[in-house]
Amino acid sequence: MKNLPLSVIIRVLEGRVLSGSVTKTIKNAAKYGEHLITDESLVFLLKKKASLPLPANVRNITVVTSNPKALKQVRDDVTVIYVENARKAYYRFVSYYRSLFNLPVIGVTGTCGKTTTKEMIAWILSEKQQVVRTKLSHNGLARNLDYLLEIDDSTDSAVFEMGVSGPNQLLYSAHYFRPQIGIITAIGTDHIEGFRSQDAYIAEKAKMLTAVGKKGTVLLNRDDETVRNLDLREFTGKVLYYGQHSTAHYRAHSISFNLKKNGMDFTLVCPEGEYAAFVPGFGTHNVSNALAALGAASLVGVKMTDAIRRLRSFEHVKSHLQFHQGRKGSLLIDDTWNTNPTSIEAALEVLAETAEGRKTVAVIGEIEELGAYSEQEHRKVGALVAKKNVDVLIAVGKEASPICKEAAKGGLHPSAIHHVNTQAELLTLLNQLASPRTSILLKTSMRRSFSNTLQALVEKPKKD
Template structure:
């Protein structure tokens, strides 16, 4: 965070000094109750009574409060600033701090691919500029205030994932970050438990359109049917599309699987660029297109982005290929699971598993609410289409996939387990061999899946 003096803080929040020293600078800021107090020199916005004595461990710090003066406990080294409404003062501070930096800020949203596109953009830009970005996939609004504070005078660009679990989350992200560019990856079925329906989820994602800074730029997946449902009538900025199956300013053609990645031809402004992106699947080509499109808006040429992207390293557990039990091949995709990412994973398994025995071990998909059973049953159609040899389900909801596959006359073997992995390894020891590819697809909220995948790795990796 760019340091600010206590006098500057007081002017920003339109406050009144009540108590404490004023000759020091603030280096951190938190909303008490939402963020943890971890450092001295912290500005604390508090709507409630604080553990006053705990503040002694973090002096100097400053408390912005709207409590009556007689409820404030004077503490040595603690500055108190009285305001009329804490939350109004908090957002004044947020707005002021963001206004200090005239830099491009990219917000990435969608059902799948947020982390990958964000990492690709960061990978491309960090060659020659200082970039702030989301840490891993810590991408909910609660962390956006911290990411905003990571921006300082040295920052030249920023790229953040903007995820949601509830309607209103993207609006909150944007209130902190004021993105100048918004990237949509895709919109599939997810968070139906809190958004109520697919339409509600689409509208929750569409909040990014209104949240962009005036005259901002939207970068959209032109092939995604649900993104097409987002109303753009009132959007006054630029709209840029990327695509595979339809014509767009950034269109990929001639897509092929290659060693450890995908090759494609990028068609842009009448020119063709031959490209390679590490990581398997058509979805990875879409990720590359989204990243290249965003970086182009920041002045990075297409050829330069393609060259830099060729050295990109995927996150672990994103269709991570490794040697496994009995010399089989494992596709570890235990980062997260929903119908969109599961479809992509099954397509990759089908493509690289030609001539081999294809096995999929699938877990429950989360955040589907009352639609959970129906959505899991729908997944069985994907199983039929990709012609698996063996389907293994683990979990009560995932069992619906297995039951529906059997009802649809799935030609392969089906094994269904409850929430335990008990007996699964023993079954796999009989099933797996060097001519087998095993896809393991589970949720990051169920660490048993990633632990199980790691336990199947061979020493060759």
């Protein structure tokens, strides 16, 4: 965080000093009970409690509260500032802090692909810039202030993943981050139980158009039907598309799997010209993420040739279609970071395209947070499994049974369909199927599925 004089902050908060010194320098800001409180922190008490102890192991903190009677044992080194509404004062501070910096900020949202796209952008920019970014897929609202306060006078740009699991959450994040460039990677079905309907979920993702402001720029996935059909009539900013469609501003063609280099070759056509490009990792969805990242980097001033070169050395986030040597010499594909119908389709494509004659086994876990849409979305997954000609399906979890039923309807032989509910069942079955001629996709969620299944399946290195 940029160091700030308390005397200035008090005016921003519209506060009144009840006790303590105002000749302090603030070096951190925190919500009480949510963020780490360090020495010389500005601490916002947003909950009115009858008795609230202040941390004893930090010094020179400044407390902002609308209920000073709740404080216990206020030391001499603690400054107490009274405000009429602590939450509103907090927002005023956040807005003020963000206003201190004029830098490019890129926001990324979508049902899937947003973490990889964000990481690609950060990787490209970080070659010559100081970049602040959200960590992995940790995009919960409580973390927003932490990321914002990483911005200081040395920061050149920022790229933030903006996830949603309920109404108005995207605009809540936008209030902090103020992106001028927004990316929508894809809109499928995920985290939907927090919404009234699929339409409400789509509308929430579309709020990226509002988030970037009237003069902002949005990069939209032209190949995603829902994104392509978003209503842009009220948006007055700049709209750019990426994808394989001929009308995309950042377009990929001649896409191919490069098994020797473990990635995807493609030709990029963009306003700067036409280029041969490569992205590590498999799948046409990975090319789509790369197009968004290259487009965003170009918008903030990176030469396209430099961006393409930097992208070649990108390393994927753990458990995003990572390849391992599995049991009995099998090929194991780890895509256990998260799961939703859109990412399952992408993973099944990779399973098929990299099998090279091996028997394909798809281990697919139940999908979380679908609410009333659970059965229909699991059925869609079953239809996809049949369509992709998977040799063996193993569905994991109680909610996954519709996957099996729909796969059977799609033509997958019943003897090739298995439904398991325990890790022991899964490992026994995979031990029977594994061989050097078997390719196994593990596509389950990191949150609810068996946490150590992957470790049990990866071949252990032999000791000398």
